[in-house]
Amino acid sequence: MAQARPSMTRFYLLLLAVAVAGGGALWWVVRGSAPKSIPANIEVSAADTAGFRGYILGSDTAPVEITEFGDYQCPACGQFEQMQFPTVRAQLVETGRIRWRYMDFPLDNIHRWARLAAHAAACADEQGHYWPMHELLFRNQAVWSSDSRAGSLFRDYAGQVGVDLGRYDSCMNDIKYAGRIQAMAEQGIRTGVNATPTLLIGGRLYNYIGSDQIKALVDSLEQAATP
């Protein structure tokens, strides 16, 4: 059997050392990178929801509150956000007639990135950038929904809305808001939500309804409340 020359042996050992060191570094980076999913089977603690009622938009003194249970990857939710919500926001929220409350209701079995998107939004909320992030996630839903790099795209969106990415990375790596998201999902189930988007208006649940119907419901609730 041919013997390798000593210089060649040293060279192969060097090559092997570089391959092992490089491979190890890559393994370490992948292992320590941001989570690819947010656990759903998490036990919710009181601290997860302390002082949190959902993501609120509008005045504290608005006479009517509408709660939306939504999923960032649900196409109907995306359509509602694009087609109906701008009118609702302009005509009802910004005029002080209603307060909008958004609750996460990720449908994990059909939307693989929904909970990760909800967590990305929660991490943006931590820095006061929730609604721009919420809007950007829905606007780009078609882009990230089928992309294996969804987590990277969320980070990119976070950067676009002005989130400090160092703090965002820590928040995502720590899976800081998994309990809060699960608490919202459990609240949705207790309320009777079984699809998204579902709106809770005046104690009743409505699936996708348009801005005109929402306005009509608000009108009737206001009339009923008038003495």
Added chain:
Amino acid sequence: MGSALLALVGVLVSTYLYLYKLGLLGAIACGTGGCETVQLSEYSRFLGIEVPLIGLLGYLAILGLALAGIQPKWESARWPAQALLGLTGGGVAFTVYLTWIELFVLHAICRWCVGSAVIILLLFLLALLDVRRHRHT
């Protein structure tokens, strides 16, 4: 030997970028912030194939040829050096195209891409010297 070592570094760099494209890395380590702009752009695919995957396959081929060229039975053969010259020449041309896109279309520079550009250029120069050496022997 130098070519094999450089090609191995190229394999590691392109693997890192490909892992990012596969969504296995949360964020890419890049001081300029341009890496994500480049890697998430429409130009990060070429003919429907992820560019880092093209790089990875190219560097693996170069590594294979470089190792073949230093085997005793092929030490005096010209074909490994000529094949390396052709492959690295193609790599340099592709790198020039990608760098042009970075500079003049995306206006973003990815440090990992610059690193890969330096590696492929050095590999090309080594292959050129090797071909010349074979001509004179």
